[in-house]
Amino acid sequence: MRPLVQTLRALLAHWRRHPVQLAAWVVGLMLATALWSGVQALNTQARESYDRAAGLFAGAAQPMLVAREGETLTDDVFATLRQAGWPVSPLLEGRVRVGEQALTLVGIDPVTLPAEAAAASAVDQTGFELAAFLTRPGLTLAGPDTLQQLGVEPGAELRLASGALLPPLAVASTVPPGTLLVDVGLAQQLLQRPSELSRLLVADDPRWQTQALPEDLAERLYWQHGQSEDDLTRLTDSFHLNLTALGLLAFVVGLFIVNGATGLAFEQRSSLLRTLRACGVSGRQVVLALLFEVLLLALVAGLLGLLLGYGLAALLLPDVAASLQGLYGARVAGALQLEPRWWLAGLGMSLCGALLAAVGSLWQAARLPVLGLARREAWRAHQQRGVMLLALLGGGLWLLALGLFMAGSGLVVAFAGLAALLLGAALCLPGLLSVAVGIGQRLARGPVAEWFWAEARQQVSALSLALMALLLALAANIGVGSMVDSFRLTFTGWLDQRLAAEVYMNAEDAEQAEQMVEWLVGQPEIEAILPTGHLISRYADEPLELNGIRVHDTYRDHWPVQQQLADGWDRVGTGQAAMISEQMARRFDLAPGDSLTLGLAATPWLLQVAGIYADYGNPRAQMVVDLDALMARAEGPLRQGFSLRLHPDAAPQLVERARRDLGLEGTAVIDQASVRNFSEQVFERTFVATGALNTLTLGVAGVALLTSLLTLTQSRLPQLAPLWAQGLSRRHLAWLEWLRTLCLAGFTILLAVPLGLLLAWCLVAIINVEAFGWRLPLYLFPEQWLRLIGLAALTTVLATAWPLWRLGRQSPATWSKVFAHEQ
């Protein structure tokens, strides 16, 4: 034990003398841990929110009865079914506003609530207060995040925008974010829908799902299985995988820093290690001490990183939540709630990462010969072998990437291919840099220039890790940036096509739809009224958006159709054909001319695929069919709407009049410009988090460069001092050092551009198709590259300036010590 402790003390003393190196080590791991755990925190939070949403009423598994079109579900239906022995439970759902916040108010009956519904445990959590929930004034149950979002404490009584007062709030962690749970009777009062119910939940017991409904009710109700909430998990998987991939990239970049610092510290301490061995410390003890040291440092850095990661996640959460809401309509709690598991996992990741980064040094320490000290292995041969090996490894990874892209399918495989591609490129970097430096060397004239390039060649290996980090970060930035901008361009163009009508109206129910029609026929400026009907159904067990339309020239002229049969739209008009979205075509391998069968009602609906259209940004499969045919077959009510053609200048007045005359609000009537605006906003917010993570990764690469140089400049003095002695001023040398680093970094930056483009292509052509089901055309944005190159160059300049400025500023005494001391 004592040798171990003494060894550890001797090892740790090194860091006291090299605080910058220590800082590099800790900062590297800290950043790696922070970015990774921050992303994980975001993912965990979002997933937990979906689980709560899906679980509130046992999610997809929970069968429900809802009213058919034109019917209203009331308490009587509930009572009738209960008295016939049906295990149904009433539920009323509505939107309410509290101040600026829009919330979902859900009324339940805890007494009949199926046991498998999470709402049951929400009520359960309040324990002894069930009586309070059932009687006046009642209780409002909400998730802790909702309370935080509203800025209120348990016990508070919220006033709705309608003026009604909610009963006191109580916390129940299983209630999804943005949801208030009250007794069903209270909900009827608060929503001013007396005796009305939205749905009847049916206990998940197969016996009842095969039972025929009482005759008079069978005409009024129909079964609804599986709400879309459960699909959220699957739909959002790709989004989270994207985040995870970015987080992992940042982690790897951070590990480069740790690896560099560990390697340098090992180099500098090799004589110390030999001395220790000579003094009688066993090799195993040395390795053990080193291992212990790594774990100790990793623990500290990991904890700091977790704190930082928490902060990062808290900072990004609003954007991620907005993205998820915009993309998928998923509600994510706006306040972080993390479990101990997250902290442990983050720390574990940090420790594993540190071990991974240190394994090379530990291996070397284990094999260090006690007396083989006289000659260091010739660096040149060593380096050349290393560069070759890395290049070979990199080439192997590229082959692997190629194989994965060609043979594999699925998002995870695609990401694995991408990872192999990026890592392979990074590993080839030292080789490419060596070649570039060799060219410089050949072209160099004059002793200083020759020395400059010769030195550059030697530094390639010292800086290679930091430069790899820079390459990866920049390539990722260019790749993701190109993808996002290509997406933006495509999306905007697509919006132009898709939003052909000047005004859109959406009816709440059939009654309102009728009012709208009446009103619309009286508006002289309207050139055409295109009725639409919307329905969420399922196809091959996946959610499917069904859009019913009446075929019109507007669709023929504007709909973003990619390929279609001759007279495609006319076929749709017959009710026997459909236009399907690109996502749907890809997912189910459908082409124009193919047939598919929808199981809408009891009778299957055979449809021919008349064409395929682009439907960017929609995670669900979508289909356009004839409205009348859809109405005839739909079991439930359609969500009805109208697309209106008129002179664009008349649109704002029409919207205003419609709002006034029909008492419409919000998106019930909206003009084209507003829809476009809204869609573009959603788009922008979707990529805010991606952009932020990207920029942070570039920042980490900058830190990697900074720390590498900080540690490097310490070891540079012995190489520079002789030149100083031979008459080059310290300032001159510092400039040369700086210039050399900039050359290497500059070359790396140049290499990052083609790599970034390759990455962008992979994202657009492979990842997007796997993740979202659509393929984008790739556009090139040279000004964006210039901006990123400039950013990377600035990062590099800043990261290199300080250590080299320090180098130039070091006192002559420090320099001359090189001559007085053993190196």
Next chain:
Amino acid sequence: MNNRIWLSVCLLLLAACSDGPDRTSAPAQQGFAGLGLAADAFATVERGGELAFPQDHAAHPEFRIEWWYVTANLEDREGRQYGMQWTLFRQALTPDGGLGHWQDGQVWMAHVGLTAAAEHWHAERFGRSGGGQAGVTTEPDYRVWLDDWSLQSVTAPGSPERGDPLEHIRVQAGTDNLAFDLVLQTDQPLVLHGEDGFSLKSERGQASWYYSQPFYQVNGTLVLGDGAERNVHGTGWLDREWSSQPLAPEQTGWDWFSLQLPDNERLMLFRLREQDNPDSYFAGTHIRSDGSTRPLAPQEIRMQPLETTRVAGRQVPTVWHLEVPVINLDIEARPLNPNAWMDTSIPYWEGPIEFSGSHSGHGYLEMTGY
């Protein structure tokens, strides 16, 4: 049903029930299942009141607790004995009657049990009268229900003259493993216990309104665990009771007997127990064949457990020695099935018995608080 929720419901509903053999942890001050809670703002049972029918067959929401309790001793064609229990409890969460509709503050609990010599089935349900899931109606027909478990008066076709709604009733219930559909009929009058229905439960004045119909002839069908339907007949007994604090705070349980004596006489006996005093209070009613009654004073009754059976982890007295000297009664009562345990959210023992000695016959035994 979610046990955890219902644990809490019952904790509230009946404020203090113990769910396990660890009975000592139950607050002794609340009586069994909270029945000893102070009446607070609820209506109280006052001596000297008068029951009126059919009005008092309906619910009394101003009182905290109320029940409809039907038991029957049945026999199938092969001579096999059965016991049937159908019970509906009403509990008011609030004395002010709530806001009406969903929020009327009334929570309902139903228990059904079927006992055969070797098996015992039971089930439990909950509901609220607010949504129409449970309740009592008197017009057009008398009906008491929770879901599809119901008790309703039967109006014979072609008999315009209506008697008391309880003279002719149909009792139904069904679950996954048991079902019954029985018709109970009598021409005997209702029986009021205690002083015209005012039934004292403690020396301290805790009381309930309590009347019975002990004279039913029963016919109908049972479906047992094996799914087979059996035609049965026998005798039945209905109890109606309501109060806001039927027990004294210290009273932890009771032992209740309904006995069908020879010559169409009936006897109801109960003993209330305290934690350290099993003989806290006695009461009973001797019912003659014409329906006239003689209330029995506490000192006129002796009830002595002879044997206990280990049921659901508790020692429950299942064989009893009963003495009522004023009517020369000295009998020993044995259960048809000693394991007739109602493992409901408020667990208790309830099952058919046989007795012999000075008198012999069938009856029902209910024991709570063990």
Next chain:
Amino acid sequence: MLEIYQVSKSFPTPQGPLAVLQSISLNLAAGNTLALTGESGSGKSTLLHLVAGLDSVDAGTVRVGGETVTGRADADRARLRRTTIGLVFQQFNLLPSLTVGANLAFQARLCGRHEPAHLADLTRRLGLDGLLDRYPEQLSGGQQQRVAIGRTLAARPQLILADEPTGNLDEATGDAVLDLFLDEVRASGAALLMVTHSERLAARLGHQHHLSQGRLESRS
């Protein structure tokens, strides 16, 4: 060639400033050789560094070839080292990234006095002919020091400063290298100031001075 006048130098230590050199004065004419001896820590390397302009004096003046070293900017002192002064160190201080050939030519090319014929001659005499394409770490200590000497002499400095040039070599190698070194210095006509702790080596130079506790004692 070298004039040192009243030079003092102290280093800060946690216990207060430590006077390493106190009012040192010394002259060395062109073509002369001088050995500076002293115990470890006597300040002889410090004096050498002051002369080379690698460090600055607290007080006093150093002049090399008529040019004042002290009080000059770093760039000027660097120029002086490039053109006038040659340095040979105990640790050889070769440039590890350059080949032997490049190392040898380095300083001469730096100051614009690279004469391939002269260098070739020097290389031959130093016995480095077969080693020009190697890298420093592939050489023995004696070979490395010979490269360092060649590098210095190739630039034709007027004043050569040597700090224990043979201190890292075994005795036989050291003597051989020193012989070569002195021969070449004399042939070039440069002045030599050599720091050594060895009286035996010091005796081979024209003049000997001894540094003790920061003061100079003349021995010649």
